[in-house]
Every structure is written in C-alpha cells, then in structure tokens.
Amino acid sequence: MRRNTVVITTVFFILAIFAWAGWANMEYRRQAVERLLAGASQGVLVPSPDTGGPEYISPLNGKPAPAFALDNLSGSKVSLASYKGKAVMINFWATWCGPCKVETPWIVELRDKYAAQGFEVLGVDTEGDDLKASDKAGWAKAEANAGKFVTEMKVPYPVLLDGDSISADYGGLDDLPASFFVDRNGKVVAASVGLTSESDIEGNIKKALED
Numbered sequence: 001m002r003r004n005t006v007v008i009t010t011v012f013f014i015l016a017i018f019a020w021a022g023w024a025n026m027e028y029r030r031q032a033v034e035r036l037l038a039g040a041s042q043g044v045l046v047p048s049p050d051t052g053g054p055e056y057i058s059p060l061n062g063k064p065a066p067a068f069a070l071d072n073l074s075g076s077k078v079s080l081a082s083y084k085g086k087a088v089m090i091n092f093w094a095t096w097c098g099p100c101k102v103e104t105p106w107i108v109e110l111r112d113k114y115a116a117q118g119f120e121v122l123g124v125d126t127e128g129d130d131l132k133a134s135d136k137a138g139w140a141k142a143e144a145n146a147g148k149f150v151t152e153m154k155v156p157y158p159v160l161l162d163g164d165s166i167s168a169d170y171g172g173l174d175d176l177p178a179s180f181f182v183d184r185n186g187k188v189v190a191a192s193v194g195l196t197s198e199s200d201i202e203g204n205i206k207k208a209l210e211d
Contacts (some may be wrong), residue, residue, distance in 0.1 A: 058191035064167035087208035099195035
C-alpha cells in the first residue's frame, strides 16, 4: 500500500511539473508577444500557444477600430460608424489575390448564417493600391474588376473601394486577405492575415458577437 502511495505521489508530482512547465511556456510566449507589440505599428506572427502554428496578433486588438468612410460600388459613402451596435468583419481583399477567392464563399456563407444576430461584413477592395489619384482610367478598371468579382461571387455585403487609403491605419496590410473582427462596441477583438480556415473565421465572428 505504501509503495502504491509513493508511486501515485510521484506521478502527481511529475504531472504537476509538466503542467507548470506548460503554463510557464505559455506565459513566456504571452509576455514576448506583449513586448513585440509594445513598439509595433504592425501586427506580428507568433506561434499559437494552442496549435503551435502561426497566429497573427494585431496591435489593434482590444482597441477601437480606426474610423473610415469609403465609396461603395454605387458611389455612395459608407462609414464604419454607421454599423455601430453590430458585429463587423472588415475584410481587405483584391481580385488578383488567390487566397481571397478561396475564402470569399466562406465569408458569404457565414455572413448569411449570422446576419440575423447583428453581424455584417464590409469588403474593402485594395485593387487600386498602385494607382495614382489622377489615373481615372486605372480607377475605372479597378472598380469594374471589383464589380465583376462581386457579381461572380454573389457577394451580398457592402464592398468598398480604395482600401489602400486606410491600410496604414490597419497595420500596413503586407499580405492579403486581411480581416479585422469588430464587436458591437467598435472594438477589435480578433484579426487574421493570409488564408485561414472557415472554422477560424467563424470562431472570430462568434468573438465579435459576444456581448
């Protein structure tokens, strides 16, 4: 009986050490991320404490989403402020972006699934990121490309133009697609860069919908 007690005590002791080591490792990662973000104007990719894979951490997390007002495909101004009280996914994309074409059907599906709960998507086109303001023909072509994409993908949510004009406010957008999930109070609760999974997108939508 005593031997069994010793064995059980030893096992629990070893498990406790592993648990502490795991916690310490996660705490170290958290502190490292905080140090990186303290002086960063852009997001950083860090190993996820859950999966070990890359996780995008934005310096906007926990902060109000930068305000903007951009033209939609009909030429009307659409502002982020007009969606106050809703959970919003701000999705930066471009027609030449392959991963954007992959994730758009997922976003359409998820938007329809959660719209009744007060969720909306704002698709922000960055098609004209290399165009000068005076290049009217270039802007017209970019707008036509965006309109064609929206029609082909059956996008039901607002699509806004000239996303490059606000890209600096959202961390520079070195890669596309880039999405920011904003809660009902206008605060960024999650962000992602590059192609993720549909389940990851849905998880971030649920975070934005939480009160």
